[in-house]
Amino acid sequence: MASMSLSFYSSIILSPISKHKCFKFPNPRTQVSIFRVTRSAISYPPSKSTSPSSPSVVKKKHWKQGEFPGTSEKPSTRRTPIKNIKKRLDKKDIAKAWVNTVTEALSERVDKKQWLQALxxxxxxxxxxxxxPKEGTYMKLIVLLGKSGQPHRAHxxxxxxxxxxxxxTPELYTALLAAYCRSNLIDEAFSILDEMKSLPFCQPDIFTYSTLIKSCVDAFKFDLVGSLYEEMAxxxxxxxTVTQNIVLNGYGKAGKFDEMEKVLSGMLESTACKPDVWTMNTIISVFGNMGQIDMMEKWYEKFRNFGIxxxxxxxxxxxxxYGKKRMYDKMSSVMEYMRKLQFPWTTSTYNNVIEAFADVGDAKHLEYTFDQMRTEGMKADTKTFCCLINGYANAGLFHKVISSVRLAAKLEIPENITFYNAVLSACAKAEDLMEMERVFNRMKDNQCQPDDTTYSIMIEAYRKEGMNDKIYYLEQEKQTMLTDDKIVSEPEDEILA
Structure with missing residues (x-):
């Protein structure tokens, strides 16, 4: 097995590619001031029918006859003690502190992508x-729900x-539309678009259309892309440029290279949407992900010649x-070239290297890379641990899978669907079906909805053991989940009809 050393100072010959320089309540309650006047210093004259037994009180006039009917007298009650005011102020401070604490807790849950706790x-x-209510709070929650695969809750x-x-607002509508797009619910997304077009102050903009176009190209529905372009015109x-880059990526993934080159040629001739470094990244990503290294390098050179x-x-x-193709020398050369040009190695840089070793079960270099990553103070993310788990599973080191899961919990790494699928896959490879079922139950307890990959992993594991009854129950559960999700998306009056 080919391997490499990731020493920051190793002398590795550069590859030809490195020669170049490279988001009000309608009736808010009225707030009552805690400061009140206990008694007026101005009082009316005593009544003439005062009882004779009443003690005579001499009152001093402050104004001339007919000028003002007021006299002064010593108040019969004392003013509110200062300590009571202080107590009320303390209560107010406590209330403010509570508000700040809960608001911070909400923000923290959003940052950690814990949508259920945030709600x-x-x-x-x-x-x-x-x-x-604040628009920004709703915006953050809608975006979070969209990224968490909860479009109906976002609605x-x-x-x-x-x-x-x-x-x-158009921005809020676009966030809702994006939530449906992320779950590949294109029909629902188009319904949101139609609703926007019917509202004078919520008309769709370029960001709305770009979001919907991306959803269409990801689903390879290029006919819808054409109709959206016509509607935009x-x-x-x-x-x-962002819109065009999205379409370029879609054509590339679909293998429509002629259409991809037409879009790119149009960008080169345009003055409004010139190709940029994102265009470059999009094109080389297409060929790189397909393993066409020669085409990737060719387009890299072309973009450099364009001055990008x-x-x-x-x-x-x-x-x-390079890592996916096990071309470790070139992978190492690019990393050294980054150092030379003072480009920082990022979490994605390390993830790509870790993934390369994980795919072939090279636990030694996987661990070495992860250790260097932590030494540099680089923060690991969910993908990092997914790669570690997959790598150890491929190497048959299942005890290290467990230690990686524990470390991820200690570092409070977000546990999303990809993370759980990686653990489930590791359990399946270890033929530990009981642990696989425990992980599956924990996943659902944490409101992480299983996807097709989840069910495929488990069904295949049960099939190897001939556990047809388990397969039947899983398929029934998957169908029930899809039915429940559909009911949530329907208006209440339709459900009760």
Whole structure:
């Protein structure tokens, strides 16, 4: 097995490719001031029918006859003690501190992509009389739900926002549309687009169309892309470089290289959407992911001739492509070239190298790379641990799979669907079906919805053991999950009809 050393100072000959320089409540409650006047210093004259037994009180007039009917007298009650005011102020400070703490907790859950806990905290905030809904909070939660594969909950939150008195905006609608796109619910996304077009102040913009176009190209529905381009032209919306890069990537993944070159030629002739380094990264990624190293290097040279300089992500793409093809010398050369040009190695750089060794079960170099990553203070992410788990599983070192899962928990690494699938796959390879089932149950307890890959891993593991009853129950559960998800997406009046 070919291997490499990742010493930062090793002398490795550069490859030819390295020769170049490279987001109000409608009736808010009225707040009552804690400061009140206990008694007025001005009082009316005593009544003439005062009882004779009443003690005579001499009152001193402050104004002349007819000027003002007031006299002064010593108040019969004392003013509110200062300590009571202090107590009220302390309560107010405590309330403010509570608000700040809960708000920070909400922000923390969003950052950690813990959508269920974030919604629970947000519901608690909404129950408070002092809380005022904010567009930014709803935006963050909708985006989080979209990234977490919860588009229907994102739509429910969107409707809650409207009930709370906030007006929808094009940005909020686009975030909701993106949530559907991320779950490949293109029909629902188009429904959001139609709803936007019917609202004068929520018209779709280039970002809306680019988001929907990306969803279409990812699903290889290029006929819909054409209709969206025509609609954009009718609205005088010009595609920008980001939009064109999305289409380029889609054509490349579909193997439509002629169409890809046509789009690229159009970009070169255009003055509005010239190709940029993202265009370069998109093209070389297409060929790199397909393992066509020669075409990747050819296009790299072409973009350099266009005057486009590479960036860190460009080199990461090259490293990833070389690693998948086990071309460790070139992979190492690019890394050394990055050092020479003072381009920092990033988490993605290390992930690509770790993944290369993980694919072939090279635990030794996998560990060495991970140790260097931590030595440099580089923060590992979910992909890092997915690669570690896959690598150790491929090497048959299942005890190290367990230690990696424990380390991920210690470092509070987000556990998403990819992470759980990696652990499930490792359990399947170890033929530990009981542990696989425990991981599967934990996954569902943590509100991480299984996907097709999840069920495929488990069904294949059961099939190897001839456990047809387990396969039957899994298939039934998958069908039930899809049915429940469909019900959630339907309006309540349709469900009750």
């Amino acid at each position: 629970e905290i947000f519901d608690m905030l909404r129950e408070q009389s002092w809380y005022q 429910q939150l969107f409707m809650t926002m409207i009930e709370d008195g906030l007006e929808p 009718g609205r005088s919306i010009t595609p920008n 300089e590479p960036e860190t992500r460009t080199f990461n793409v090259l490293i990833g492509a």
